[in-house]
Amino acid sequence: MADQAVEPSGANLSGKGPLPAAGEHRFLGRARELKELRADIERAGLDTISGRKAPRARILLIAGRPGSGRTALAEELVREVADRYPGGVLRARLTEPDGTPVPVERAARELLAALGLPTPPGATEDDLAETFRAALADRAALLLLDDAPGAEQVDALLPDNADCLLVAVARGPLTGIADVRPCTLGGLDTKSSLELLTRRIDPVRVTVDPRSAEGLVELLQGQPAALTLAGGWLAAHPQAAVADLAKQLHADPDEGTPLGRVLRLAHASLPAGAARMLRLLALAPAGDVDPHTASALAGCSLDSARGILDELAGAGLLRAVPAPLPQYEVPGCLHPLLLSLARAQDRPAELQLARARMLERTVRLLQTCRAITETDSPETREKLKGLPPALRFPTPRAAEDWLRARRPALLAAARLAVADGELDTLARRLMSQLVRAMVAHFGTQAAAGDLYGIHRLVLDVAERRRLPRERAAALLNLADLDARTGRTAQALARYRAALDAGREANDPYATGRAMESVGGAHQELGDHDRAADWFGRALSQRLARGEHEEAARLYGRIAGAHTYAGRYGEALRNWRAAIAEHRRTGDVPAHARALSELARVQEYAGRPAESLRTCQEAVEWARRADDVRLQAALQLRLADTLERLGDPVAASLHRGAAERILGEEVQGADDGGTDATSPEQDADACEIRIASAED
Structure with a gap:
C-alpha cells in the first residue's frame, strides 16, 4: 500500500534489537x-x-x-x-x-x-x-x-x-x-509518534531526553512514514542520541518535506552498494521487487541482493510483502523521492543500463519458465541444464507459481519498456516470451485478457518502429481475440489492416492468414459470397506455394460458404477438390471427414442415392483413420438416409452399429482415456512473430 502508519517487519541494519513479529497487528493512534x-x-x-x-x-x-x-x-x-x-x-x-x-x-x-x-x-x-x-x-x-x-x-x-x-x-x-x-489526516499525536519511535529502538533513548524526542516528532510533523525512517536510522546507529538525529535533519540544506529530509539522511548513511540499489529500486515495475529484479538492477549477485533487500526492509525503506516467494514493495510515498535521488546521483546512461539488465533478466526467466513445460524435449532438457541454477525452476508447478506471483510486475514491465521507447528490442523480446509463457502455463483462453493488452503494446512498438511484419502479427492476434468475443466487425477491420501490413512486409504467412480470416469474418457476418471470394484468394496463394494441406482445408471452407449460400453444385465441386488434395497428401482422417461433408451436401442437394454411396465410402475411411466418433456419426447418417429411401431394416442395423461404437468409446474413456487439450496446443494462436526473438 502507498502509505503506512505501521512499522515494517524485517531485520535492522545494525542487527541489534528484535522487531515485532511479522503479521502482528501494530496500528497506532487515529x-x-x-x-x-x-x-x-x-x-x-x-x-x-x-x-x-x-x-x-x-x-x-x-x-x-x-x-x-x-x-x-x-x-x-x-x-x-x-x-x-x-x-x-x-x-x-x-x-x-x-x-x-x-x-x-x-x-x-x-x-x-x-x-x-x-x-x-x-x-x-x-x-x-x-x-x-x-x-x-x-x-x-x-x-x-x-x-x-x-x-x-x-x-x-x-x-x-x-x-x-x-x-x-x-x-x-x-x-x-x-x-x-x-x-x-494530519500528523499522528505526540504519544503515538513516540510509541512508533520506541518500537524501533530502546525506549530508554527517548525517556532520557523526552524534549528532544518531542522536538523530533514536531520536526517530522508526526508523519508516520518519516517517523518510521527516523526509527530505522536510530536503530542502525545505536550510539547516536535522538537529539543527534534532530540536529542532522536541521542541518539539511535542501528544503522539502520532512519525509524527503529523513530519506536523504537514511540514504546517505547506507553503505554505497545498498544506497545505489535503493535508488535503482525506483525503476522496478509497479514498485514490485524480488531478489532477481534487485540483482539485475544493481548488477550484483542474487545472494547479495537478498541480503540488501532484507536490510532495507529492516530500515523501513521497503515493505516485505507476505507471499510464498521473497517479495518487497517500494512504498508509494518514497517512490518519487527515490527516483529524484537516482536522477541526481546516477548518470542517465547508468539508469538505462540498469533497466536493460532488468529486462534481460526477465526475458531469461520467462524463457526458462516456458521451457520447463517442454520436458519431453531432450534438446530443451539439455538447454535447461546449461543455465545457471538461479535461472532454473525445479518443476513446472514452481514456474507457474512464479509466473502468477510476478504477473502484475511482468505486465507493468512490458508497459514501461514500451513507454520508454529506447529499449524496443528488449521490449519486443520480453512481450514475445511473456505471451509464450502465459499460453504454456495458463492457456490462451484463461490468459486472453492479458494477451490482448500485450498485443496492443506490440502493435504500438511495430507502428513506432515501422515494422510491418510485426504489425501484421499483432493485428492478426488482436483480431482473433476480437472475433472470439463476438466483435466481428472490429475483427474484420483489423484483418484487413493485417493484410495490408503483410503485403508491405512481403510476408506470405501473414497475407495468407489474413485473407482467410477476412473470409471467416465475412462468413460470420452472413456474407457468404464475399467469404467464398476471400477463401478463394487465400487458396490461390496456397496452391502457388505448393501447400497442399492448407489448400485442402481452404477447399473445404469454400465449400462450406457455398453450402450456406445454397449453391450445392459449387459446394460439391470444392469438396471433391478437397478430397483429391487429402488423397495426395495421404491424410486419412481428413479424407474421411471430407467424404462425410460431401455426403451431407449431396443429401442437401436431393441426391440420397449418391449420399448413401459416399457415406459408405466415408465409413471405410473413418475405420482406417480409427475415428470412432466419425464412424458412429456416419452410421447414424446412413440410417437416416436408408429410412428416407424406404429401407427401415437396414436403417435399424446401422443405428445399432452406431450405438455399439459409441458404447465401446465410453468404455474406453472410463478405462483412463482422455481428450484434454494442453495449453501448448494453443501456443501458435497467440505467438508474437519477432525476427530477432530467442528461444
Whole structure:
C-alpha cells in the first residue's frame, strides 16, 4: 500500500534489537478519526434525509498527503468493519508508483478477476465498469480504492448498491461526487509518534531526553512514514542520541518535506552498494521487487541482493510483502523521492543500463519458465541444464507459481519498456516470451485478457518502429481475440489492416492468414459470397506455394460458404477438390471427414442415392483413420438416409452399429482415456512473430 502508519517487519541494519513479529497487528493512534469514520457509515445520507432510497454505495474519503498513514487508516477501518459486508473486501490501487493514473479498464478487470468473473479481452472501459457495478448490485461488499487521483475513476467504479461501502484514499477532495464523507489526516499525536519511535529502538533513548524526542516528532510533523525512517536510522546507529538525529535533519540544506529530509539522511548513511540499489529500486515495475529484479538492477549477485533487500526492509525503506516467494514493495510515498535521488546521483546512461539488465533478466526467466513445460524435449532438457541454477525452476508447478506471483510486475514491465521507447528490442523480446509463457502455463483462453493488452503494446512498438511484419502479427492476434468475443466487425477491420501490413512486409504467412480470416469474418457476418471470394484468394496463394494441406482445408471452407449460400453444385465441386488434395497428401482422417461433408451436401442437394454411396465410402475411411466418433456419426447418417429411401431394416442395423461404437468409446474413456487439450496446443494462436526473438 502507498502509505503506512505501521512499522515494517524485517531485520535492522545494525542487527541489534528484535522487531515485532511479522503479521502482528501494530496500528497506532487515529482513534478519533476511526470513531468519526465508523459514525459516518451509520449516518443518514442526503437521499435518506430527503425520503429517497440511496441509489449508490456510501463513500468515505480518507484524504492526506503521501506518508501520512492514509492507507494504513483505511486498512484499519476495513479490518474493523469487514464482518458487516458478507460480499467480501475488494481492493484496487488507482495510481502507478510514478503517479500515472491506472486506467479504469485495468482496475475493473482486476476487480472482476478477484470476484472470479470473466473479463472479455478487449472489452471497453465503460463495459467493464458496468459489468463490475452489475456484479455488486446484489452483493454487500466493501471496496477500498487506494491512491485515487481524482473523482472520475472512483465514480466509474462506485457500486449502484446502498448496501456496499466504498472507502477511497486520495490526496485531496473528490469533487463532483455527491455525499462524500471526508476525513482529512494530519500528523499522528505526540504519544503515538513516540510509541512508533520506541518500537524501533530502546525506549530508554527517548525517556532520557523526552524534549528532544518531542522536538523530533514536531520536526517530522508526526508523519508516520518519516517517523518510521527516523526509527530505522536510530536503530542502525545505536550510539547516536535522538537529539543527534534532530540536529542532522536541521542541518539539511535542501528544503522539502520532512519525509524527503529523513530519506536523504537514511540514504546517505547506507553503505554505497545498498544506497545505489535503493535508488535503482525506483525503476522496478509497479514498485514490485524480488531478489532477481534487485540483482539485475544493481548488477550484483542474487545472494547479495537478498541480503540488501532484507536490510532495507529492516530500515523501513521497503515493505516485505507476505507471499510464498521473497517479495518487497517500494512504498508509494518514497517512490518519487527515490527516483529524484537516482536522477541526481546516477548518470542517465547508468539508469538505462540498469533497466536493460532488468529486462534481460526477465526475458531469461520467462524463457526458462516456458521451457520447463517442454520436458519431453531432450534438446530443451539439455538447454535447461546449461543455465545457471538461479535461472532454473525445479518443476513446472514452481514456474507457474512464479509466473502468477510476478504477473502484475511482468505486465507493468512490458508497459514501461514500451513507454520508454529506447529499449524496443528488449521490449519486443520480453512481450514475445511473456505471451509464450502465459499460453504454456495458463492457456490462451484463461490468459486472453492479458494477451490482448500485450498485443496492443506490440502493435504500438511495430507502428513506432515501422515494422510491418510485426504489425501484421499483432493485428492478426488482436483480431482473433476480437472475433472470439463476438466483435466481428472490429475483427474484420483489423484483418484487413493485417493484410495490408503483410503485403508491405512481403510476408506470405501473414497475407495468407489474413485473407482467410477476412473470409471467416465475412462468413460470420452472413456474407457468404464475399467469404467464398476471400477463401478463394487465400487458396490461390496456397496452391502457388505448393501447400497442399492448407489448400485442402481452404477447399473445404469454400465449400462450406457455398453450402450456406445454397449453391450445392459449387459446394460439391470444392469438396471433391478437397478430397483429391487429402488423397495426395495421404491424410486419412481428413479424407474421411471430407467424404462425410460431401455426403451431407449431396443429401442437401436431393441426391440420397449418391449420399448413401459416399457415406459408405466415408465409413471405410473413418475405420482406417480409427475415428470412432466419425464412424458412429456416419452410421447414424446412413440410417437416416436408408429410412428416407424406404429401407427401415437396414436403417435399424446401422443405428445399432452406431450405438455399439459409441458404447465401446465410453468404455474406453472410463478405462483412463482422455481428450484434454494442453495449453501448448494453443501456443501458435497467440505467438508474437519477432525476427530477432530467442528461444
